[in-house]
Amino acid sequence: MAPVHRKKYDFRFKLSTVKYAEEHSGEAAARHFSVDPKRVRDWRKMKSELQRLCKENSKRARLPGGGRKKKQSRSSEDHGKRGLKSVPKKEQVDCEITACSAMTTPAPSPLSTHVLNTGMGVPGAGMVLSLHRLDQGTDTWNLLITGATNDDGRCPGLITREAFIPGVYKMRFETGQYWNGLGEACFYPYVEIVFTITDPSQKFHVPLLLSRFSYSTYRGS
Known part of the structure; x- marks a missing residue:
């Protein structure tokens, strides 16, 4: 062996x-x-x-x-x-016996989100989400990344500047799973926010404000 x-x-x-x-x-x-x-x-x-x-x-x-x-x-x-x-x-x-410089901080994502539980007045921590881009040739969604929000309700590093190209994007939030984890029922099993990017050189912030029976979003920067 x-x-x-x-x-x-x-x-x-x-x-x-x-x-x-x-x-x-x-x-x-x-x-x-x-x-x-x-x-x-x-x-x-x-x-x-x-x-x-x-x-x-x-x-x-x-x-x-x-x-x-x-x-x-x-x-x-x-x-x-x-x-x-x-x-x-x-x-x-x-570990290797080498110099350990400061950790390299990745470049900030050109796309960000922030989940806020407005019903409880706290960040939406642990919310599972995914980012998709529409393939307009086949009319199908291509999964780019999956992740979960941190304790502040944010999900850093959604996409790199190089991968952020013009197109139609979708962020899907597993809201039903989130509320079940809190021992609560909700009206929306998931929330999908679809938006169009024409100028990827800009910074886009797409937050989600939600309660058990409502949600809203807007384009920030």
Whole structure:
């Protein structure tokens, strides 16, 4: 039987996964980064520790020799080995011994939404939604992305600037599932908002304000 090799993840990957999970959900992050959901949960619990280790590693990399003093009596190879031993064991096991720069913040999506539960006066957190674009040649909807709103009722990273082209789009909100999760019944099992984009260079904000028996939307920026 072939040996099983445990995959290693560096600090940047772990923190990027945590950031994505906070903005969307843990399950969405697990799917997006192709990792075990349990790892995502563990990394979220370790966020403060990961950030601390990341800063320490980054400072070490900025110093001459990676923060290690040179000794002319030893070869550069021996010097590298001494530096590796000085790194905490946790870092050696879990990640590459490299500089960890600040996480790359993705460019803001040209399309955004914000779900507000006006019946309770709170953000619509955990609302499952999907974004689609109409194929006018076949008159069918092509799924672009699925996700869920964060604790603030927002869903960052809906679409990239490159993928945002002129066309007819649809955002579908699983309102029935949302209200069922709150132990309430609602009149609308789902809400679909269809809109046309002619100038994708602009910023579009399409919020959803809803209660159990009504909803409204508008075009913002």
